[in-house]
Amino acid sequence: MTELNAIALEGVVKEYLSHGEVVQAVKGITLDIAEGEFFSLLGPSGCGKTTTMRMIAGFEEPSKGVVRLHGQDVTNVPPNKRDVNMVFQSYALFPHMSVWDNVAFGLKQRKTPQAEIKQRVGEMLEIVDLAGREKRRPREMSGGQQQRVALARALVNRPRALLLDEPLGALDLKLRQAMQIELKRIQREVGITFVYVTHDQSEALTMSDRIAVMNDGLVEQLAGPREIYERPATAFVAGFIGTSNLLAGTASGGTLELGGGKVLVPDRDGPVTVTVRPEKITISTDKPGGDVSAVPGTVAEVVYLGTYNSYAVSLADGAEVTVFQQNAHDSTTTAERGDSVWLSWQARHSYAIGS
Ligand SMILES: Nc1ncnc2c1ncn2[C@@H]1O[C@H](COP(=O)(O)OP(=O)(O)OP(=O)(O)O)[C@@H](O)[C@H]1O
Numbered sequence: 001m002t003e004l005n006a007i008a009l010e011g012v013v014k015e016y017l018s019h020g021e022v023v024q025a026v027k028g029i030t031l032d033i034a035e036g037e038f039f040s041l042l043g044p045s046g047c048g049k050t051t052t053m054r055m056i057a058g059f060e061e062p063s064k065g066v067v068r069l070h071g072q073d074v075t076n077v078p079p080n081k082r083d084v085n086m087v088f089q090s091y092a093l094f095p096h097m098s099v100w101d102n103v104a105f106g107l108k109q110r111k112t113p114q115a116e117i118k119q120r121v122g123e124m125l126e127i128v129d130l131a132g133r134e135k136r137r138p139r140e141m142s143g144g145q146q147q148r149v150a151l152a153r154a155l156v157n158r159p160r161a162l163l164l165d166e167p168l169g170a171l172d173l174k175l176r177q178a179m180q181i182e183l184k185r186i187q188r189e190v191g192i193t194f195v196y197v198t199h200d201q202s203e204a205l206t207m208s209d210r211i212a213v214m215n216d217g218l219v220e221q222l223a224g225p226r227e228i229y230e231r232p233a234t235a236f237v238a239g240f241i242g243t244s245n246l247l248a249g250t251a252s253g254g255t256l257e258l259g260g261g262k263v264l265v266p267d268r269d270g271p272v273t274v275t276v277r278p279e280k281i282t283i284s285t286d287k288p289g290g291d292v293s294a295v296p297g298t299v300a301e302v303v304y305l306g307t308y309n310s311y312a313v314s315l316a317d318g319a320e321v322t323v324f325q326q327n328a329h330d331s332t333t334t335a336e337r338g339d340s341v342w343l344s345w346q347a348r349h350s351y352a353i354g355s
């Protein structure tokens, strides 16, 4: 299967020399991206996402390691000889050119026959839903429309892979969400590999087939959105993706005693950190029976958030646990600040994680 991967990184490292000091922007990344996959690099500012993309595109040469496109070693191949196109963090359209000319630019450069340009540009504007706006200038269009022109301009060259570096960064939330759905549709329609960079976890979860969560130049976890959310591999991933509770202690015989309660950690002995998502926890006044994790605490804060309430509950050992409870029924009795409560959840909803 390795030969068929659209993109492969093998032990890729990027070092910069900055004021006489070596800075490692990327510290050794190995990953495969399948043909036709929507693959995201997700991580906080400065973790090495753009640097990784620039090495895939060929704008940056790795200090160590190999980059392969469709099985072929392209580590030393210049960008214009690689079958990928990149849409940058700040996409720049040609302001003096019409939408049509912006999109046709690459094809004209390559002396594509006039009739073919007409057909391909028309087709692409159709796909990004901008047919009828050919004559406009970029400044006569909204941010989302300009973004779609930038996308069409890259896609019209029919690259085998498209690299998108925070392409929606400049847009407001509403437009961003609309464009996320658009992008996903466009990717399905053209069927090419998308590598997408974002520091927005909800964006990555919405769009990706798989996500590489990056931290400080390394990949901490590489998996599908559900897996990343439900089974975070490290404390960093658990904290970066959504809200998560971390409970630490020493387990004995698969049980972690915690402030007068117990957390089930099957098959674990010794020091352990356990993660549990806020929406998996149930709040009750009475101690729950059965084979569940259950810890007592005091409600410190209740925040009404429309479709759900968010509770901050203090445990006896000082830890604070966040609980989301949906406002699904009128009958839901809600706990109030100062109430003594029990928090409980199924054993399968907590995971022992690495450091
Ligand atoms: N040309 C350079 N010279 C020195 N250091 C650099 C250079 N380019 C990037 N870096 C450093 O490498 C690290 C990774 O940078 P990179 O641009 O890849 O981060 P990023 O994940 O894309 O961040 P953001 O989300 O802010 O765009 C940062 O610490 C950055 O300061």
Ligand SMILES: [Mg+2]
Binding pocket: 049, 050, 051, 089
């Ligand atoms: Mg960046």
